[in-house]
Amino acid sequence: MSNGGGQVHGIFGRLPGxxxxxxxxxxxxxxxxxxxxxxLPGNVATAVLGDQATPEQVxxxxxxxxxxxxxxxxxxxxxxxxxxGDLGSSLVNNQPVWDAVAQRIPVTLELVALALLFxxxxxxxxxxxxxxxxxxxxxxxxxxxxFSFLATPSFLLGLVLILxxxxxxxxxxxxxxxxxxQDPIGNLETAFLPALTLAATxxxxxxxxxxxxxxxxxxxxxxxxxxxxxxxxxxxxxFRHVLRNSIFPMMTMVGLTTSxxxxxxxxxxxxxxxxxxxxxxIQSITSRDVPVVxxxxxxxxxxxxxxxxxxDMLYGVVDPRIRHDHADA
Amino acid sequence: xxxxxxxxMLVAAALMLAGCSGGSGSGAEETPTGxxxxxxxxxxxxxxxxxxxxxxxxxxxxxxxxxLNAVYDGLLRLTPDGEIVPWLAASYEASDDRLSWTxxxxxxxxxxxxxxxxxxxxxFNLERQIDPDQRAGExxxxxxxxxxxxxxxxxxxxxxxxxxxxxxxxxxxxxxGLMASPTAVEKWGGExxxxxxxxxxxxxxxxxxxxxxxxVKNPDYWVKGLPYLDRVTYRALGSADSALQTLRSGGAxxxxxxxxxxxxxxxxxxxxxxxxxxxxSVNEILLNTTKPPFDDVRARRALGYAIDQESLAKxxxxxxxxxxxxxxxxxxxxxxxxxxxxxxxFDLDEAKKLVEEIxxxxxxxxxxxxxxxxxxxxxxxxxxxxxxxxxxxxxVEPSQKIADVFSRNYxxxxxxxxxxxxxxxxxxPFFDSTAGANPSGLQDPDLDALFAxxxxxxxxxxxxxxxxxAFERMAEVTPVVxxxxxxxMRLQNQRIQGIEYLTTDVxxxxxxxxxxx
Numbered sequence: 001m002s003n004g005g006g007q008v009h010g011i012f013g014r015l016p017g018x019x020x021x022x023x024x025x026x027x028x029x030x031x032x033x034x035x036x037x038x039x040l041p042g043n044v045a046t047a048v049l050g051d052q053a054t055p056e057q058v059x060x061x062x063x064x065x066x067x068x069x070x071x072x073x074x075x076x077x078x079x080x081x082x083x084x085g086d087l088g089s090s091l092v093n094n095q096p097v098w099d100a101v102a103q104r105i106p107v108t109l110e111l112v113a114l115a116l117l118f119x120x121x122x123x124x125x126x127x128x129x130x131x132x133x134x135x136x137x138x139x140x141x142x143x144x145x146x147f148s149f150l151a152t153p154s155f156l157l158g159l160v161l162i163l164x165x166x167x168x169x170x171x172x173x174x175x176x177x178x179x180x181x182q183d184p185i186g187n188l189e190t191a192f193l194p195a196l197t198l199a200a201t202x203x204x205x206x207x208x209x210x211x212x213x214x215x216x217x218x219x220x221x222x223x224x225x226x227x228x229x230x231x232x233x234x235x236x237x238x239f240r241h242v243l244r245n246s247i248f249p250m251m252t253m254v255g256l257t258t259s260x261x262x263x264x265x266x267x268x269x270x271x272x273x274x275x276x277x278x279x280x281x282i283q284s285i286t287s288r289d290v291p292v293v294x295x296x297x298x299x300x301x302x303x304x305x306x307x308x309x310x311x312d313m314l315y316g317v318v319d320p321r322i323r324h325d326h327a328d329a
Numbered sequence: 330x331x332x333x334x335x336x337x338m339l340v341a342a343a344l345m346l347a348g349c350s351g352g353s354g355s356g357a358e359e360t361p362t363g364x365x366x367x368x369x370x371x372x373x374x375x376x377x378x379x380x381x382x383x384x385x386x387x388x389x390x391x392x393x394x395x396x397l398n399a400v401y402d403g404l405l406r407l408t409p410d411g412e413i414v415p416w417l418a419a420s421y422e423a424s425d426d427r428l429s430w431t432x433x434x435x436x437x438x439x440x441x442x443x444x445x446x447x448x449x450x451x452x453f454n455l456e457r458q459i460d461p462d463q464r465a466g467e468x469x470x471x472x473x474x475x476x477x478x479x480x481x482x483x484x485x486x487x488x489x490x491x492x493x494x495x496x497x498x499x500x501x502x503x504x505x506g507l508m509a510s511p512t513a514v515e516k517w518g519g520e521x522x523x524x525x526x527x528x529x530x531x532x533x534x535x536x537x538x539x540x541x542x543x544x545v546k547n548p549d550y551w552v553k554g555l556p557y558l559d560r561v562t563y564r565a566l567g568s569a570d571s572a573l574q575t576l577r578s579g580g581a582x583x584x585x586x587x588x589x590x591x592x593x594x595x596x597x598x599x600x601x602x603x604x605x606x607x608x609x610s611v612n613e614i615l616l617n618t619t620k621p622p623f624d625d626v627r628a629r630r631a632l633g634y635a636i637d638q639e640s641l642a643k644x645x646x647x648x649x650x651x652x653x654x655x656x657x658x659x660x661x662x663x664x665x666x667x668x669x670x671x672x673x674x675f676d677l678d679e680a681k682k683l684v685e686e687i688x689x690x691x692x693x694x695x696x697x698x699x700x701x702x703x704x705x706x707x708x709x710x711x712x713x714x715x716x717x718x719x720x721x722x723x724x725v726e727p728s729q730k731i732a733d734v735f736s737r738n739y740x741x742x743x744x745x746x747x748x749x750x751x752x753x754x755x756x757x758p759f760f761d762s763t764a765g766a767n768p769s770g771l772q773d774p775d776l777d778a779l780f781a782x783x784x785x786x787x788x789x790x791x792x793x794x795x796x797x798x799a800f801e802r803m804a805e806v807t808p809v810v811x812x813x814x815x816x817x818m819r820l821q822n823q824r825i826q827g828i829e830y831l832t833t834d835v836x837x838x839x840x841x842x843x844x845x846x
Binding site for chain 2: 094
């Protein structure tokens with residue numbers, strides 16, 4: 001990935017190609033989503049009409065909503081709207097999809113960003129502590145903690161955190177959401193436990209990856225041996241050299257994890273009653289509200305692709321070799 | 330002896346004190362006493378249900394009825410005691426031939442957008458409910474051919490082609506009686522459900538659709554001095570556990586739609602009160618009488634005989650439900666008692682005999698694909714197996730189940746239909762071959778005649794007697810077998826007072842108030 005560009009303008013020169021790829025990924029995801037949701041049994045008409053609908057009513061509403069057109073035709077119709085900046089409206093309540101998504105996306109993004117922050121902030125010191133004595137008590141304890149986080153489903157962890165911090169200690173509310181603009185402190189209070197729950201898995205990934213990479217460098221890399229031979233203190237080697245080098249693979253991991261987190265927030269939002277995009281997605285899938293599902297998916301796909309794009313570009317900032325490689329090419 | 334008594338009393342007093350002061354540090358559990366005070370706010374949580382809009386006249390009218398009833402007032406109202414009383418209609422009266430109903434409206438009522446509430450507004454709303462172009466919602470509870478006339482500013486005449494004695498109940502307990510602002514409906518068109526305007530005690534301030542609705546007090550509410558609360562927040566959570574924990578932590582004052590499992594989990598918590606009302610709903614397995622195996626009444630009855638409702642009530646529902654033999658619960662005036670003559674109540678030998686007679690019985694049941702329903706059906710499956718009946722569980726999306734059952738593409742389907750007190754609204758549409766969707770496909774002229782009689786005969790006692798016969802006829806022909814009745818339960822803490830909880834899934838908030846501000 002880092003060597004294949006061949007462009008002379010460095011990392012930014014490859015941007016147009018990247019964006020083209022971004023668009024095609026998002027397009028592919030939308031097409032797949034559209035096919036999948038239409039493959040599900042039932043349609044929005046039966047979901048909307050409810051308990052006492054007659055088959056005639058279902059047929060009438062299906063026609064009224066244009067759901068009797070062939071699937072490719074409907075996808076093209078939708079796509080045509082998107083190119084004109086119109087994501088369509090909910091089939092259930094006519095709310096413009098943009099409104100529904102825009103209202104909730106900041107909430108989910110805040111959760112994901114906070115979770116990443118928590119995970120990174122905890123994983124770096126944990127990895128450094130663990131790698132100081134590989135195989136030592138601290139290393140094994142931290143390893144155990146990481147693996148138990150990986151093994152614990154988020155709905156369980158969320159409930160445990162609620163029991164301890166919200167029910168027993170009463171430090172945080174059990175559920176709910178206060179918008180940042182309304183009350184920043186309250187916002188952090190409501191966001192803390194969901195973000196913490198969400199952070200558990202990436203914390204485990206990051207700390208394990210970082211620890212493993214640092215341990216390998218400490219034993220194998222020549223520059224470490226050289227530095228130690230020159231009498232550089234172990235602490236300085238760890239922080240100034242090894243950690244800096246190991247940040248690189250972790251960044252890749254952060255990018256990959258973002259997509260996991262957006263997916264994971266579906267569960268976490270549901271446990272903590274956070275009005276984010278995850279709950280919207282679940283509700284609209286249940287009611288077969290295709291435009292809303294697609295709208296949400298477009299945003300999730302775009303967010304994941306953009307984050308990975310940014311991280312790709314950051315490689316160059318962290319590791320000058322990449323910039324040089326491209327300059328050479 | 331005396332010392333012991335004194336000691337016991339001391340302990341008791343200490344316990345009571347502890348009970349009263351428990352958790353008072355947070356200020357959430359202080360029991361308000363004395364007169365209602367104005368001000369304050371409350372939060373209500375629910376799980377497993379949400380809303381897509383707050384329109385009263387579109388399909389799938391929101392299953393969150395308390396929200397609708399906070400924003401809208403009804404023409405008539407159901408009281409917690411199950412009586413129907415005037416509300417926005419200050420009085421209602423039928424003509425001698427029972428073919429026209431006159432409503433005299435409350436004067437000086439204004440929608441929260443300033444539109445006056447008058448006879449024209451009532452006409453607008455009722456006609457919107459029966460409009461065939463309007464996607465049908467609860468409008469089916471009104472006869473399709475009613476005529477609505479605005480006689481003068483405050484008098485409305487509803488004309489019928491045949492008597493409909495369930496009309497007051499429809500106006501009081503379903504969404505058809507809730508009055509929306511005609512101006513707002515016309516202004517917003519298809520998006521009206523996101524911008525609801527009624528005359529109710531609260532107004533929608535903001536919402537995240539289906540997740541959180543913030544209501545503020547209607548300062549010009551027509552009932553003077555009400556509501557007491559300044560703000561109400563209604564939140565839908567993804568899990569029943571987090572809803573219960575939110576309530577326990579003081580993050581909410583009321584939990585709506587409490588399932589037996591949560592009721593049981595909250596049993597030991599002295600700070601919470603379980604509000605129980607007699608059930609209207611029943612948990613039932615609807616049978617398709619138009620095709621095998623349930624076109625044979627013996628197969629249908631064998632199912633009834635094989636189901637041990639007592640055991641289900643204890644093992645599955647923690648004793649919060651009762652066995653039932655009628656299609657409507659004890660909360661309805663039409664309920665005819667615990668037993669209904671002719672119903673195939675649990676009798677394993679009888680079940681086995683019938684199964685043998687028809688040469689074995691196996692079928693598939695459509696069930697909503699949520700864990701609690703699947704668990705219930707697994708228990709039923711085990712019971713049926715004892716009688717030699719083989720039941721396959723077909724877990725489907727709720728919307729798919731509804732579509733299949735109402736197009737009669739099913740053998741059996743499990744349902745808990747939200748309860749209404751009048752059998753004409755709650756029972757008839759499912760079994761009358763001359764009206765309604767009749768998903769059972771039953772063609773029984775006797776039953777049809779009884780339903781018609783129940784609909785057109787005046788007087789509650791006379792109607793109750795007719796429905797007793799109708800339920801006996803249903804027990805005999807068995808188009809449906811029952812698992813239990815299903816009451817609507819809520820949990821609340823002691824901070825909030827004055828909520829009027831109904832037997833239906835509605836509660837009224839205008840008299841609610843909170844202490845400890």
